[in-house]
Amino acid sequence: MEDVAQEPVPARLLLVDDEPNVLASLSRVLRHEGYVLHTAENGPSALAILEREPIDLLLCDFLMPDMDGAELCTRVRQQWPNCQRLLLTGQSDLAATVRAINDGHIYGYLAKPWDDDGLRLTLRQALQHQHAESERKRLEALTRTQNQELAALNATLEQRVEARTQELKQTSDMLEVAFQELRKSYVTATKVFSSLLSQRFPPRYQTNAKVGALVQAFATEHGLDEKLQHELELAAALYNLGKLAWSDRMIASPAEQLTGEQRELYRRYPTTGENLLMSLEHMEGTARLIRHHREHWNGNGFPDRLQGEAIPYGSRLLGLAVDFIELQRGMILPQQVTRPRALELLRKFSGRLYDPSLCRAFIALCQDKAPDLESHGRPVTALETRQLQPRMVLAQDIRSTSGMLLLHEGKELTAHLIEKLMLLEEAENQRYTILVYREDKDDE
Structure with missing residues (x-):
């Protein structure tokens, strides 16, 4: 709804003179000026009107019986200081006029007989001055109030900023924890899906866990950024x-023996x-x-025949880990090869199939680290199930004999989980060796 402009309130004038013909003349001159006019023939009558009516400007005769104009202006100034005051005088007593100006703080005076145009102009100027003075006082009061509020605000601003900063930090920390938990759950769900996916393959060809351990060990050893580690x-x-979608026969066939449509x-x-x-939006990388x-x-790979640095770094690392594991499982060549032989083949095809510098670093990692490579550089201890204790943290995934993911790396053990593992051992008639992170005293 649009604001409706308010009509200006007409100025209210009080004319005071003991001569009725003077009041009549003043009223006639000002009748069409848009003022609300009140008249009084003496000081007490004027004060009575001021008691009951809001008056903007007083115009009074200087010489009046009982109470002269100077005394009336003084009384008005004391009781109604916002009312503008003017004298109408027919005498030339300068001393009396000065007293009226000093005591009554009048805006000005008009001499009798007056000039009608001069009278109108003087009244307009007096009212404009009154309005300007009222606005000045209003702005001064507003400024004082704002300065007080600003001083109070400045006094507490630093504390409020500090409190707000702490609040935002706490919120940020909580969101970071929630995000890490969500991402961990997302990774765990992916690993569970991967273990289900592995059921499609013979046990010897279920390679995802080993490939994952290799790339994680390499990423930790070489300080790859967190985003790339997550994507890897x-x-x-x-x-x-x-x-x-492959047939069982094709899945069980080494890559080098595939022909025609299979290839x-x-x-x-x-x-x-x-x-x-x-x-899946978060899986694009x-x-x-x-x-x-x-x-x-060398650019002879697939699907896009990318060459050299054009191949994403993570893809180059993943390809090395996949070939290293699949060579040992007999998934590339017609026969399984030993770990040393697999490393020898990686070295042989460095610069042709693999990034030379990356291949050297990968081979060095595989030669220096234990075969499982699940420790991520942290000290681990191999325990039997009956040796496990609550609050120990798994250093590798635990899978059933069929390859199903049971517990993921990083899981904190409870008495209930340990009992479940012991029952599973009895059901599968086998003994698990569990890797857990070792809390060395030197690390505390």
Whole structure:
């Protein structure tokens, strides 16, 4: 709704003179000026009107019986200081006029007989002065109030900023914890899905966990940024997603023995895996790593024949880890090769299939670290199930004999979980060796 402009309130004038003909003349001159006019014939009558009516300007005769104009102006100034005051005088006593100006603080005076135009102009100027003075006082009061509020605000501003900063920090910390928990749950869910995916493959070909351990160990050893580590962890768990549509016979066949249509299907599995993940917004980086993990350093890989540095770094690392594990499982060559032989083959094809500097660093890691590589550089202890204690933290995933993920790395053990593991051992008639992080006293 638009604001409706208010009509200006007309000025209210009080005319005081003991001569009725003078009051009549003044009223006639001012009748069409838009004022609200009140008249009185003496000082007491004027004061009575002021008691009951709001008056903006007083115009009074100087010489009046009982109470002269100077005394009336003084009384008005004392009781109604916002009322503007003017004298109308026919005498030339300068001393009396000065007393009226000093005691009554009058705005000015008009001599009898007056000039009508001069009278109108003087009244307009007096009212304008009164309005300006009222506005000045209003602004001064507003300024004082604002200065007081500003002083109070400044006195507490630092405390309020500090309190707000602490509040925001606490909120940020809580959100960070919630985000880390959510991402951990997301990774765990992906690993569970990966373990289900692995059931499609023979036990010897269930490679995701080993590939994941390798890339995580390398990422930790070389301080890769957190985002890339996260994408690599998910890519290692899902890199063979595109193989789900293969026949059992093709799954069980080494890559070097595939021919014809099978080889075409094989060359498409990275893009198939990427396509299955692209609809998930947070998996775009992971999907890209999976798409290019079969590219070769010399440009003869697939699917896009990328060469050298054009291949994403994470894809180059993932490809090395996949080949290292799959060579040992007999998934590339017709026979399984030993760990030393697999490392020898990686070294042989460095500069052709693999990034030379990355390949050297990867081989060095595999030669220096224990075969499992699940410790991420932290000290671990291998325990039997009956030796486990609540609050110990797993240093590797625990899987059933069929490859199903039971507990993920980083899980804190409870008495209930330990009991479940012991019951599972009895059901599967086997003994688990569990890796847990060792809390050395030197690390405390």
